[in-house]
Amino acid sequence: VKRNQPYRTGYHFQPPKNWMNENTGPMYFNGVYHLFYQYNPYSPLWGNITWGHSISYDLIDWIHLDIALTPTDSNSDINGCWSGSITFLQGNKPTILYTGKDFQNHEVQNLALPENLSDPFLREWTKSPLNPLMTPINGIEPLLFRDPTTAWRGLDNIWRVIIGAEIDGNGLAIMYKSGDFMHWTRSKAPLHSSNKTIMWECPDFFPVGIKGSDGDNSYSNEDQYEKKHALKVSFHSHDYYVLGQYSIETDEFKVETDFMDEGFDLRLDYGKFYASKSFYDSEKKRRVVWGWVNESDSDADAFIKGWSGLQSFPRTIVLSESGKQLLQWPIEEIKKLRSDEKVSLENKMLRGDSIIEIFGITASQADVEVSFEVSELEEAELMDSSWVDPQLLCDGKNLSVRGKVGAFGLLVLASDNLTEQTAIFFRIFKTDKSEKKKYVVLMCSDQSKSSLRNDLDKTTYGAFVDLDPLHEKITLRTLIDHSIVESFGGEGRSVITTRVYPLLAINKGAHLYVFNNGTKSVKISKLNAWSMNNAKFVSWKGEENQ
Ligand code: DQQ
Numbered sequence: 001v002k003r004n005q006p007y008r009t010g011y012h013f014q015p016p017k018n019w020m021n022e023n024t025g026p027m028y029f030n031g032v033y034h035l036f037y038q039y040n041p042y043s044p045l046w047g048n049i050t051w052g053h054s055i056s057y058d059l060i061d062w063i064h065l066d067i068a069l070t071p072t073d074s075n076s077d078i079n080g081c082w083s084g085s086i087t088f089l090q091g092n093k094p095t096i097l098y099t100g101k102d103f104q105n106h107e108v109q110n111l112a113l114p115e116n117l118s119d120p121f122l123r124e125w126t127k128s129p130l131n132p133l134m135t136p137i138n139g140i141e142p143l144l145f146r147d148p149t150t151a152w153r154g155l156d157n158i159w160r161v162i163i164g165a166e167i168d169g170n171g172l173a174i175m176y177k178s179g180d181f182m183h184w185t186r187s188k189a190p191l192h193s194s195n196k197t198i199m200w201e202c203p204d205f206f207p208v209g210i211k212g213s214d215g216d217n218s219y220s221n222e223d224q225y226e227k228k229h230a231l232k233v234s235f236h237s238h239d240y241y242v243l244g245q246y247s248i249e250t251d252e253f254k255v256e257t258d259f260m261d262e263g264f265d266l267r268l269d270y271g272k273f274y275a276s277k278s279f280y281d282s283e284k285k286r287r288v289v290w291g292w293v294n295e296s297d298s299d300a301d302a303f304i305k306g307w308s309g310l311q312s313f314p315r316t317i318v319l320s321e322s323g324k325q326l327l328q329w330p331i332e333e334i335k336k337l338r339s340d341e342k343v344s345l346e347n348k349m350l351r352g353d354s355i356i357e358i359f360g361i362t363a364s365q366a367d368v369e370v371s372f373e374v375s376e377l378e379e380a381e382l383m384d385s386s387w388v389d390p391q392l393l394c395d396g397k398n399l400s401v402r403g404k405v406g407a408f409g410l411l412v413l414a415s416d417n418l419t420e421q422t423a424i425f426f427r428i429f430k431t432d433k434s435e436k437k438k439y440v441v442l443m444c445s446d447q448s449k450s451s452l453r454n455d456l457d458k459t460t461y462g463a464f465v466d467l468d469p470l471h472e473k474i475t476l477r478t479l480i481d482h483s484i485v486e487s488f489g490g491e492g493r494s495v496i497t498t499r500v501y502p503l504l505a506i507n508k509g510a511h512l513y514v515f516n517n518g519t520k521s522v523k524i525s526k527l528n529a530w531s532m533n534n535a536k537f538v539s540w541k542g543e544e545n546q
Contacts, residue, residue: 173190349524
């Protein structure tokens with residue numbers, strides 16, 4: 001049914017209808033990418049959770065298959081098939097470990113295997129008769145024990161997996177071990193824990209190469225010295241991560257900085273992006289991550305639209321050159337979607353208080369890359385040492401506040417009279433000369449004027465970007481897709497994803513601008529913007545879904 005759907009996406013993944021939350025168990029197997037996701041087949045609100053299943057050959061176009069896992073068994077999952085992960089067992093056999101809600105609503109961990117490995121789409125999955133394999137005993141809270149990661153094998157050939165939990169009010173990743181993947185024993189020590197957070201949902205634990213993108217899950221002896229590990233966990237509505245050294249001999253994970261440490265707020269995304277999960281793409285030798293981007297409109301709106309929830313565009317994830325953080329970037333396949341409608345600018349001065357419209361592309365479905373240079377850095381406003389929260393800073397210093405170096409950036413999904421606009425911008429501050437870092441780059445995504453509608457969450461988001469504007473260009477890549485805006489600052493050092501629901505700035509009514517609201521000039525070194533074609537979403541019975 002083609003209804004008027006201004007907020008449905010053109011190239012971000014979504015099922016034909018109903019509720020979707022996080023992706024769970026992405027994988028690449030025998031030439032096919034699989035995406036499973038938390039899915040309510042009956043309603044556009046959360047509930048009746050099953051594993052939706054879609055496949056793709058290129059992570060761009062998708063075929064929706066039948067549901068892979070539904071609640072069936074009173075002792076293991078009758079109240080929901082919640083999140084989990086894929087692990088490849090010996091002989092390259094994919095298996096699912098997932099959390100089930102049993103008849104008492106207790107959270108337990110279960111196993112499922114493909115019914116027929118020669119089916120290229122792996123449409124049917126069979127649950128193990130041994131389920132549940134792990135139950136909340138020995139002090140584990142029965143309602144706070146879920147989301148097993150991809151398991152990995154140590155040099156002793158024993159499998160390890162971690163599971164998100166909360167004990168005594170603290171978040172932790174409990175470790176379990178098994179020789180046969182069926183019988184699991186809880187390790188005394190968790191992989192990691194924190195007394196500064198609540199429940200850890202959807203942990204993700206993976207190696208990141210010091211050089212390049214090697215995020216493979218298999219280990220050799222040297223690996224532990226050459227690779228760092230990232231532990232991502234989801235709490236307080238965001239996906240936080242830490243980096244550290246993991247020893248496959250002792251299972252110790254020594255973190256470099258810890259969750260909620262002052263001054264080290266490492267997140268995969270500083271906007272709307274939760275319960276993400278990554279996988280190792282053995283074909284392209286890279287690690288790819290997806291996050292759940294939920295709605296900012298109301299439950300009543302969900303019924304009008306008939307759906308809720310998006311996946312971010314898949315991103316590669318690598319360790320930065322500095323080794324201090326992760327970098328994310330839209331997978332290269334995105335280029336296939338760029339249409340011939342392209343606009344470019346080069347070396348254009350943007351004076352203080354000026355705005356340029358970028359004509360000639362479909363601004364409601366676009367990919368925009370822009371880089372800025374600032375010559376009058378010395379003139380930047382002084383950073384106050386009490387400004388530690390970038391989100392607050394973006395909120396207080398929003399567009400109505402005139403700065404010196406910045407705000408400059410993009411206005412996306414803007415109406416022609418600018419009454420609606422989503423602003424993604426930078427501001428640069430100078431720190432005290434005695435400090436090592438002379439400039440601070442703030443990146444903001446301001447949704448406060450994104451729609452003339454009022455019944456929306458229009459939170460402004462912000463992040464610091466770890467770049468030196470004295471020696472580097474300030475770059476921004478923004479993916480615009482009707483109601484989702486994903487912005488990558490500083491080559492993927494800080495990412496902010498948001499949801500917006502304009503009334504006027506929809507389809508052909510959407511405009512794109514570059515602006516400089518500061519008093520100092522900035523130079524647009526380069527801007528490229530493309531209209532994006534639609535990705536193809538079909539159900540395997542052949543109907544077009546979007
Ligand atoms: N969503 C799942 C849980 C997970 C939570 C249930 C995070 O397994 O902890 O749909 O969004």
